[in-house]
Amino acid sequence: MSKIPVQRVDLIFEKITCKEIFEKVLQSKPEEIIQSVIDSGLKGRGGAGFPTGLKWQFAAREKGADKYIVCNADEGEPGTFKDREILDEVPEKVFCGMAIASLAIGAKIGYIYLRGEYKFLVPKLENKLAEFQQLMQDLGHDFRIELRLGSGAYICGEESALFESIEGRRGEPRNKPPYPTKSGLFHKPTCINNVETLVYTVMIQKYGAMHFRELGTKDSRGSKVFSVSGDTPTAGIYELELGMSVREFVDVFGDGDTKAVQVGGAAGFCVPRKRFDETIIGFEGVPTGGSMKLFNSSRSMYNVLHNYLDFFAEESCGQCTPCRVGCQQLLKGIEAVKKGEKSHKYLDELVKLAATMKIAAKCGLGQSVGNAFSSIVENFKEEIIY
Amino acid sequence: MIINEELVKEAVKKHGSSRAALIPVLQELVAGKNYLSDLDMVEVAREMNLSAADVYGTATFYSFLDTRPRGKYVIRVCKTISCSMKGKNAILATIEETLKIKLGETTADRKFSLLETNCIGWCHKAPAILINDEPYTELTPKKVTEVLREYIKQ
Numbered sequence A: 001m002s003k004i005p006v007q008r009v010d011l012i013f014e015k016i017t018c019k020e021i022f023e024k025v026l027q028s029k030p031e032e033i034i035q036s037v038i039d040s041g042l043k044g045r046g047g048a049g050f051p052t053g054l055k056w057q058f059a060a061r062e063k064g065a066d067k068y069i070v071c072n073a074d075e076g077e078p079g080t081f082k083d084r085e086i087l088d089e090v091p092e093k094v095f096c097g098m099a100i101a102s103l104a105i106g107a108k109i110g111y112i113y114l115r116g117e118y119k120f121l122v123p124k125l126e127n128k129l130a131e132f133q134q135l136m137q138d139l140g141h142d143f144r145i146e147l148r149l150g151s152g153a154y155i156c157g158e159e160s161a162l163f164e165s166i167e168g169r170r171g172e173p174r175n176k177p178p179y180p181t182k183s184g185l186f187h188k189p190t191c192i193n194n195v196e197t198l199v200y201t202v203m204i205q206k207y208g209a210m211h212f213r214e215l216g217t218k219d220s221r222g223s224k225v226f227s228v229s230g231d232t233p234t235a236g237i238y239e240l241e242l243g244m245s246v247r248e249f250v251d252v253f254g255d256g257d258t259k260a261v262q263v264g265g266a267a268g269f270c271v272p273r274k275r276f277d278e279t280i281i282g283f284e285g286v287p288t289g290g291s292m293k294l295f296n297s298s299r300s301m302y303n304v305l306h307n308y309l310d311f312f313a314e315e316s317c318g319q320c321t322p323c324r325v326g327c328q329q330l331l332k333g334i335e336a337v338k339k340g341e342k343s344h345k346y347l348d349e350l351v352k353l354a355a356t357m358k359i360a361a362k363c364g365l366g367q368s369v370g371n372a373f374s375s376i377v378e379n380f381k382e383e384i385i386y
Numbered sequence B: 001m002i003i004n005e006e007l008v009k010e011a012v013k014k015h016g017s018s019r020a021a022l023i024p025v026l027q028e029l030v031a032g033k034n035y036l037s038d039l040d041m042v043e044v045a046r047e048m049n050l051s052a053a054d055v056y057g058t059a060t061f062y063s064f065l066d067t068r069p070r071g072k073y074v075i076r077v078c079k080t081i082s083c084s085m086k087g088k089n090a091i092l093a094t095i096e097e098t099l100k101i102k103l104g105e106t107t108a109d110r111k112f113s114l115l116e117t118n119c120i121g122w123c124h125k126a127p128a129i130l131i132n133d134e135p136y137t138e139l140t141p142k143k144v145t146e147v148l149r150e151y152i153k154q
C-alpha cells in the first residue's frame, strides 16, 4: 500500500485480555468511567454519531434498577460488514464493552441483537459468551448477556425498531422523544451502542482517553473501522484514523478510475470525483457507519441509484406515508425518466419529494433516502436521464 | 396444510410464552420446518395466548420468517449493489439452470427454494449467497455449481 496519509490503526482487532481491563474498571466509579468516555471524544460508530459518553451519562442519571445495555449487531447498511468481522474475531471485547457500559449506567442485563444473516456466528458466540459469563461471576459483577436474532429486516437496526423486535413485535420505529436512555427496551432506560463503539470503550479504558483523542480531528476523534468494497483491488476491512479526505482514501483504495464514492451506504452520500479533494470523511464532512463503496467509470449511476431505491422500497417498514409512498414514487420516477415517459424536469420534482421525506418521515430510514437520491441525481444527471 | 403441534409445543417450552419469546419461537419453527403454515401460527397463538392475527402480523413483517412453503434448503442470492456489480445475475442464472427452477420457486422434491435478498454483509467478497444459515462468497458460476452439487448429494 502507498505512503499513507491514510493512517492504519490497530485498536479494534488487537488481541487483549479483557479480564485485566475489567478488573481495573471495577475499581473505578461509574462517573469516572463515563468521564473517560466523554474525554475521549468517542462518537457512536453505528452511523448517527451521538457522543457515547453523553449517552451513558443520560442513562446513568435515570433512576431505577431496571436498565438495559443493548449491542446493535444488526449491521444491515449496504456495504457494511465490519461488525461481523469484529464479532467473529474479538467477541470477548464486545461483551467487555457491554459490561463496562453496565457498570457505568447500572444495568444487570444486556442484549445483543444479531442480524439473522449472521446466524452462522451463533455457536461461536454462545461458546465465548459462556466463558464471559463465568468471568463476570468470578469477578463478582452481576451482569448477564442474552443473544437475540433478527430475521431479515434492515429497519430493525434502527434503535426503537430493534427494541420492538426484541419485545416480540413488528420492527416498527417509535416516535422520538422519548429517547432510549429514558425509555428504551421494555420502556426502561436503555443504552444502545453499535458493536464497534463498544469495543472502542474497552480500548479507551486500556490506553486512556487521550490516546484515542489524539487520533482524528476536532470533530471526528479517534479511528474507525471501514468496510471497503466495489471497484477496488483491495476490498476488505480497515481500521483508519478519521479525518482523511475522499481523495486520500481513493489514492489508497481506488483502481485508478474511480468516478464516485458512496460514503455511508444506501443511507449515505455519493461523492463525485470533482469533490474528492474537499470532502472529509468524518462528522465534519460526510459521516459514515463505515461503508465505503467505490465506483469506476464503467458503472452506470442510474443502476446504482435504482438498486438503492429498490432496497429502500423493500425495507421501508411502511408505517408512515412519506416513506412508504415516497420510496416507491422515487423508484417509479427515475424509471419513467429513463424510459422517456417523463421529461428530465421531473427529476427536480423528485428531488423535492426526497427533501419532503427528510422532513416528514418518522425515522432515519425515510429521512435519509434523500441523501443518496439527491447526491446521485445532482452529480450524475445525464446518467439518470440518458 | 401441514401443522406440527409437537414442534410448536417444544418451541414454546424452550423459549417461554411471554410476548418477547414470540420471535424466537417463530424462528425455531422456521429452522425446523422451513416455513410457518397458517395452522402453525394459529397454534402458536393458542400456546402463547395471543391473537392469531397478531402472530401473523408479526411473522409477515420479517422476510426470513417465511409463511409460504419452502424447500429444505433456502437459497438467498444477495441482490444489493456490490453483488449486483460483481456478477449476481450470472450466479442466479446458474442456480436456476442447475435446479431447473426460477426465482421464487421451490423444486418439486421440496429440497431447494430460490430467493433474492438484500445485503448480507459480504460486499468485499461479492457475489455472495446464503444457503439456509451458511454464507458462500466470491462465487463464480463454476463455484456455485460445485456448492449446489454437494447439497444435491445430501
Ligand SMILES: Cc1cc2nc3c(=O)[nH]c(=O)nc-3n(C[C@H](O)[C@H](O)[C@H](O)COP(=O)(O)O)c2cc1C
Pocket: A043, A044, A045, A046, A047, A048, A049, A050, A052, A072, A073, A074, A075, A076, A077, A154, A155, A156, A157, A158, A159, A160, A192, A193, A194, A195, A197, A198, A363, A364, A365
Ligand atoms: C434505518 C436505520 C438502520 C440502522 N441500522 C443500524 C445498524 O445496523 N447498526 C447500528 O449500530 N446502528 C444502526 N442504526 C443506528 C441506530 O439507530 C443507533 O443510532 C445506533 O445503534 C446507536 O449506537 P452508536 O451510538 O454506538 O452508534 C440504524 C439507524 C437507522 C435509522
Ligand code: SF4
Pocket: A155, A172, A173, A315, A316, A317, A318, A319, A320, A321, A323, A324, A361, A362, A363, A364, A365, A366, A367
Ligand atoms: S420512515 Fe420509513 S422505515 Fe421509518 S417509520 Fe416511516 S415508513 Fe417506517
